[in-house]
Amino acid sequence: MDKEAPYPPGLLQDWLVRNVFVHLYTWQFWLAIAVTVVAFFALLYAMQRFGSAGRRRLTVVCTFLAGFYYALSFFLPPGHTLAGKVIAGTQTYRFEGESTWLRDQPEGAPEDAPPVPAVRHLAGKILLTQPVEDSDAKDQPEPQEGRDFITVEGTQGPDGSWQLTQTTAGGPRPLAAAERGYSVDLNGVAGTLLLNPAPALNVAKAYETPLGNFLMVMGSFTIGLGVINLLMIHGRTLATGGSGWINSLGFFVGFLGMTVFGLWQTLYKVDPADPTIPFAVAGYRFFFDGLLTPLQSTTFALLGFFIVSAAYRAFRIQNTEAALMTIIAFVVMLGSVPLGQLLTAWLPEDGPASLLRLENVANWLLTKPNAAAFRGILFGAATGGFALSLRVWLSLEGGAYLGKEF
Amino acid sequence: MQFANWGAWVLLPLFAAAILLCIRHTRRGQELFIRRVPGVDAIEEVVGRAVELGRPVLFSIGLGSVQEMVTLQAISVIGHVAKLAARFRNRVIVPVVDPMTIPVIEEVQREAYLSVGQEGFNPDDVRFLSGDQFAYAAGVVGIMARENVGATFYFGTFYAESLIMAENGQAVGAAQIAATPSANQIPFFLASCDYTIIGEEYYATTALLSGDPVLKGSLVGQDIGKLAMLVLIVLGVVLTTYLGAPPAWLSGFLAPKGG
Numbered sequence: 001m002d003k004e005a006p007y008p009p010g011l012l013q014d015w016l017v018r019n020v021f022v023h024l025y026t027w028q029f030w031l032a033i034a035v036t037v038v039a040f041f042a043l044l045y046a047m048q049r050f051g052s053a054g055r056r057r058l059t060v061v062c063t064f065l066a067g068f069y070y071a072l073s074f075f076l077p078p079g080h081t082l083a084g085k086v087i088a089g090t091q092t093y094r095f096e097g098e099s100t101w102l103r104d105q106p107e108g109a110p111e112d113a114p115p116v117p118a119v120r121h122l123a124g125k126i127l128l129t130q131p132v133e134d135s136d137a138k139d140q141p142e143p144q145e146g147r148d149f150i151t152v153e154g155t156q157g158p159d160g161s162w163q164l165t166q167t168t169a170g171g172p173r174p175l176a177a178a179e180r181g182y183s184v185d186l187n188g189v190a191g192t193l194l195l196n197p198a199p200a201l202n203v204a205k206a207y208e209t210p211l212g213n214f215l216m217v218m219g220s221f222t223i224g225l226g227v228i229n230l231l232m233i234h235g236r237t238l239a240t241g242g243s244g245w246i247n248s249l250g251f252f253v254g255f256l257g258m259t260v261f262g263l264w265q266t267l268y269k270v271d272p273a274d275p276t277i278p279f280a281v282a283g284y285r286f287f288f289d290g291l292l293t294p295l296q297s298t299t300f301a302l303l304g305f306f307i308v309s310a311a312y313r314a315f316r317i318q319n320t321e322a323a324l325m326t327i328i329a330f331v332v333m334l335g336s337v338p339l340g341q342l343l344t345a346w347l348p349e350d351g352p353a354s355l356l357r358l359e360n361v362a363n364w365l366l367t368k369p370n371a372a373a374f375r376g377i378l379f380g381a382a383t384g385g386f387a388l389s390l391r392v393w394l395s396l397e398g399g400a401y402l403g404k405e406f
Numbered sequence: 407m408q409f410a411n412w413g414a415w416v417l418l419p420l421f422a423a424a425i426l427l428c429i430r431h432t433r434r435g436q437e438l439f440i441r442r443v444p445g446v447d448a449i450e451e452v453v454g455r456a457v458e459l460g461r462p463v464l465f466s467i468g469l470g471s472v473q474e475m476v477t478l479q480a481i482s483v484i485g486h487v488a489k490l491a492a493r494f495r496n497r498v499i500v501p502v503v504d505p506m507t508i509p510v511i512e513e514v515q516r517e518a519y520l521s522v523g524q525e526g527f528n529p530d531d532v533r534f535l536s537g538d539q540f541a542y543a544a545g546v547v548g549i550m551a552r553e554n555v556g557a558t559f560y561f562g563t564f565y566a567e568s569l570i571m572a573e574n575g576q577a578v579g580a581a582q583i584a585a586t587p588s589a590n591q592i593p594f595f596l597a598s599c600d601y602t603i604i605g606e607e608y609y610a611t612t613a614l615l616s617g618d619p620v621l622k623g624s625l626v627g628q629d630i631g632k633l634a635m636l637v638l639i640v641l642g643v644v645l646t647t648y649l650g651a652p653p654a655w656l657s658g659f660l661a662p663k664g665g
Contacts, residue, residue, distance in 0.1 A: 075410045226505030226534035233530050299540035306573040314597035377605035381587035384609030387425050387628040388475045396620050
């Protein structure tokens with residue numbers, strides 16, 4: 001679990017980490033594993049008994065719940081910002097704060113001690129001057145502590161009240177609770193900090209990381225599926241001496257070599273100053289640095305040749321569209337190289353005629369018509385993706401993997 | 407954007423409502439017009455060409471994992487292509503990069519074969535090659551050359567390996583159809599493939615192939631959402647041109663939340 005989190009603890013998270021996800025020892029550990037294995041096979045058996053229709057219903061329910069969780073986590077407001085105002089006489093100033101949640105284990109606590117409940121910290125600023133929001137504004141002085149803003153920090157107690165301090169030239173100064181707020185010192189002028197009612201917290205967001213990890217663990221198990229698939233296909237080819245058996249032999253050499261040396265080399269620590277390298281490390285380096293990495297680079301380098309052959313085919317003028325594309329590509333290429341830019345260098349750098357300089361034409365083509373078309377494609381793909389997600393979430397999508405055939 | 411802003415709160419439910427309403431209409435039998443996409447119409451022709459040549463079909467789903475919508479869409483298309491190929495006792499070889507897709511694709515292919523009364527599906531045709539991008543590309547290129555494929559389909563998420571595969575497909579003389587919502591890969595596929603299905607057409611493929619009312623309705627619904635976005639963009643351009651910077655409440659409405 002993160003020691004510091006930008007989101008509030010999830011629903012029942014503190015209870016879960018203290019009572020469910022706890023360290024187990026000796027017989028409890030083995031009992032938990034046995035129960036998990038039994039539960040796994042019971043679930044597998046139950047799913048077999050469900051039949052196709054039952055499994056589909058289970059898939060529908062699980063898909064909906066998972067989608068509902070992520071929708072909840074997205075749509076619930078973050079709630080970690082806390083705003084307010086400071087009233088000093090007739091003047092009113094804005095306060096903007098952000099929360100983080102910290103779990104500070106006590107000094108000397110054992111590593112497997114259950115985590116302490118998360119404590120909400122607040123860090124914010126009383127804005128004495130209006131900040132410049134124009135991002136294009138240049139030469140603006142950096143806001144200064146004391147002159148432009150005053151920093152306020154603090155933690156929230158179990159009863160919901162805040163223990164706040166403000167930063168002053170003489171160090172942190174605790175803010176005394178006043179009627180409806182906290183007393184602050186605005187450079188010698190007394191004021192009252194009034195915090196807005198705390199917004200509701202997003203209690204779903206915190207589970208996104210653990211759920212992502214769970215999915216990753218599940219996914220890593222499936223690498224076994226891939227390995228079995230490879231071993232079966234190549235094993236069969238090798239056993240029957242089918243066509244391309246030499247490739248299958250290459251696969252087994254590579255697979256076994258990488259696996260054996262990859263595991264074996266973890267037993268050694270190589271000292272850079274020592275010229276002798278253990279056999280296991282040398283073997284691993286041969287397979288990884290000597291074979292895999294150069295092969296990857298070679299495949300990537302082939303792209304250069306393929307781009308030329310693809311460009312040759314694309315730029316053959318066969319119809320109006322192809323002709324237009326070729327002309328535009330020619331202009332863009334010319335505008336991007338010094339030689340091309342030299343052709344229109346005689347045109348003025350400023351004024352309307354400068355628009356005809358090749359580099360400006362190329363830039364216009366890339367940033368205006370090309371960008372517009374690109375964004376159009378992205379918009380279409382995004383709406384299509386949204387519609388597909390909605391169909392999958394509500395199990396309206398066809399396909400054998402959801403039990404409904406076209 | 408990690409949290410919904412006010413814009414998302416308003417627009418996403420409206421888009422969802424438009425899609426669901428259109429699905430409801432098509433389910434009730436209302437006919438909605440959907441334009442044809444040449445790449446989708448060519449799928450049957452391309453599979454047929456491979457059958458005539460007596461060469462298998464290769465279907466790559468790119469580097470996406472089974473958790474991605476793009477991959478799920480590609481797997482749906484595999485079902486259709488497999489059905490076309492199975493009708494003529496042809497094979498569809500599917501090399502994959504994510505082992506999690508193997509059982510799903512096997513199931514889809516098996517059902518496709520059974521649906522046309524064929525039992526000749528060979529599980530070895532769904533092959534895990536590697537989790538590495540270029541090892542996968544090299545593996546696909548090897549299969550193309552060894553099996554002498556007659557047709558190739560690239561449906562899914564692709565990166566730099568797209569051109570390596572598509573150019574080698576050209577080299578072996580395969581008829582090629584590519585479909586991807588990855589805008590950066592579209593130019594490479596356009597240059598190397600006979601047909602390219604781009605952007606939203608990618609998600610329309612199954613609707614056009616199957617004629618399923620749910621998918622057709624969804625397609626029309628998403629077009630309504632797109633139209634609404636177009637109106638908002640034009641409105642934004644006009645307002646910004648004539649009023650200058652947008653008012654604070656509008657900026658707040660659309661400002662991203664939570665980074």
